Amino acid sequence: MPRPDPKEKLDALKPKEGPSKAIIAAIVVVVLVLGGFAALIVSQTGGSDSTKGTALPKGAIADGNGIVAYPGVAKKGVPTVDLYEDFQCPICNELEKANGSDIYAMGKSGQIKLVYHMMTFLDQNEHNTASALAANAGYCAADAGKFPEYHKANYAGQPAQEGAGYTVADVKKFGRQAGITGSALKTFDSCVDANKYAKYVQATETRSGKNGVNSTPSVFINGKQLDQNSQDYSSLLSQPGSFPKVLKAHS
Amino acid sequence: MSSEVGSVSVHDVQTRDWRPWVGLLARLVLGVTYLVAGVDKGSNLEQTKRATRAFQILPYDLANLWGTFMPFLEIVLGVLLIIGLLTRFTAVLGGLLMLAFIIGIASVWARGISIECGCFGGGGATVTTHYPIDLLRDTGLLICAIWLAVLPRTRAGLDGRLWG
Structure with a gap:
C-alpha cells in the first residue's frame, strides 16, 4: 500500500484561490456608483414647483406658495x-x-x-x-x-x-x-x-x-x-x- | 454535508471555534435588517425623501438624493451580508451607515424635533417618538457590524467558499 502523498494534506491546508477579490469588490463599487447616478436622476424627477404657463386658481400665489x-x-x-x-x-x-x-x-x-x-x-x-x-x-x-x-x-x-x-x-x-x-x-x-x-x-x-x-x-x-x-x-x-x-x- | 465543511477552514474545525457562528448570526441580523429596511423605504421613495428631509440635517436637494440612494445601498448591503460576500467591506460600510443613523436620531432628539425615524419606511412628523428604542436597536446593529469588521470569517458565507 503506497504511503499517502503529503502534498494532498498540504494542499488542503492552503487557502483556496477563488476569483479575484479585487474584481468582485470593483463590481460592487461600480454597482453602487451606478445606483448613485440613478438616484441623482430619480431624485430630480419629483414634481416641479413651477406654475409657469398654467392657470392659477383665484387667490393662489404662483409657484405653489399657497x-x-x-x-x-x-x-x-x-x-x-x-x-x-x-x-x-x-x-x-x-x-x-x-x-x-x-x-x-x-x-x-x-x-x-x-x-x-x-x-x-x-x-x-x-x-x-x-x-x-x-x-x-x-x-x-x-x-x-x-x-x-x-x-x-x-x-x-x-x-x-x-x-x-x-x-x-x-x-x-x-x-x-x-x-x-x-x-x-x-x-x-x-x-x-x-x-x-x-x-x-x-x-x-x-x-x-x-x-x-x-x-x-x-x-x-x-x-x-x-x-x-x-x-x-x-x-x-x-x-x-x-x-x-x-x-x-x-x- | 460535505459542502458545509468545505466552507469552513481547517483551522476552525480543529479548534471548534465558536466565533464564526456568532459571525453568521451577526451577518444575518444585520443583513436581513438592511434588506427589509431597504425594500420598505424603496417601495415608497417620496415618503422616504420626506422622512429624510424631516431630520433637517441635509439641504433639500441633498436630502432628496440621499433618501433616494439610501434604500438602494441598504438592499445591496443586505444581500451581500446575507450571502456573506466581501464581509469585511460590507460590515465596514454597513457600520458607517449605522453610525450615521445613530448620529441622525441623536441629533433630532437633541434638537427636540418630533419625528418618526423612518427607519423601516414611513417616517415624518409624529406626536409619539421612541428615540431611546431606535438608538438601542441601531447600537445593537452597529455592534454586529463591528464584530464582522473585526472577525469577517463566518460560517456558511460565500467568502469562505471562494477563498477559504
Whole structure:
C-alpha cells in the first residue's frame, strides 16, 4: 500500500484561490456608483414647483406658495398666517374644530392675511389620491370665491377612519355644502372632473417641502414656524378659541 | 454535508471555534435588517425623501438624493451580508451607515424635533417618538457590524467558499 502523498494534506491546508477579490469588490463599487447616478436622476424627477404657463386658481400665489383664503381683504400691516395642511390629516381637523371658525373670522375681517397650503403627501402614506382630489376641488371652489367654505365643509366631511379617502362624489358634495350654486356649480363640477389644478396641487407639495414643511398641520406666523412641541401649538389643536391669543404672542 | 465543511477552514474545525457562528448570526441580523429596511423605504421613495428631509440635517436637494440612494445601498448591503460576500467591506460600510443613523436620531432628539425615524419606511412628523428604542436597536446593529469588521470569517458565507 503506497504511503499517502503529503502534498494532498498540504494542499488542503492552503487557502483556496477563488476569483479575484479585487474584481468582485470593483463590481460592487461600480454597482453602487451606478445606483448613485440613478438616484441623482430619480431624485430630480419629483414634481416641479413651477406654475409657469398654467392657470392659477383665484387667490393662489404662483409657484405653489399657497392660496389666500380671502383675497384682497387683509388690512395693511396685519400678520400673515400660513397654514400647511392636508385634507386627509386628522390632526388638521383637530385644528379646524378647535380654531377654524376664529381663523376664518379673522381672515374674513382682514385682521390677518390667511394663506392655506394644501399638501398631499398623505396620498403616498394611504396609497390613494384623496388629498390631491380634495385639494384640487378646493381650488375649484376658490374660483367660485368659496375656498374657506369648501375647506370647512371638507373637514366636516373627513372620514372617521384615516385613509378612507374621498371620492369625486364626496368632493362635489363639499362644493355644494360650501354654497356654490348655479352656473358656478357647473364650472366647479367640470373643474373637479378635469382635475384642472393638478399642477398647482403638485407645485404646492413641492414648494412646501422646499419651505421645510414635512408634516401637517404646520403653522407659520409672519413666516416663522410655530414650534410643534410648544404649548401654543398644542393649544391651537385642542383649545377652542386659543387662536387670537397665540397669534398675539407670536406677531 | 460535505459542502458545509468545505466552507469552513481547517483551522476552525480543529479548534471548534465558536466565533464564526456568532459571525453568521451577526451577518444575518444585520443583513436581513438592511434588506427589509431597504425594500420598505424603496417601495415608497417620496415618503422616504420626506422622512429624510424631516431630520433637517441635509439641504433639500441633498436630502432628496440621499433618501433616494439610501434604500438602494441598504438592499445591496443586505444581500451581500446575507450571502456573506466581501464581509469585511460590507460590515465596514454597513457600520458607517449605522453610525450615521445613530448620529441622525441623536441629533433630532437633541434638537427636540418630533419625528418618526423612518427607519423601516414611513417616517415624518409624529406626536409619539421612541428615540431611546431606535438608538438601542441601531447600537445593537452597529455592534454586529463591528464584530464582522473585526472577525469577517463566518460560517456558511460565500467568502469562505471562494477563498477559504
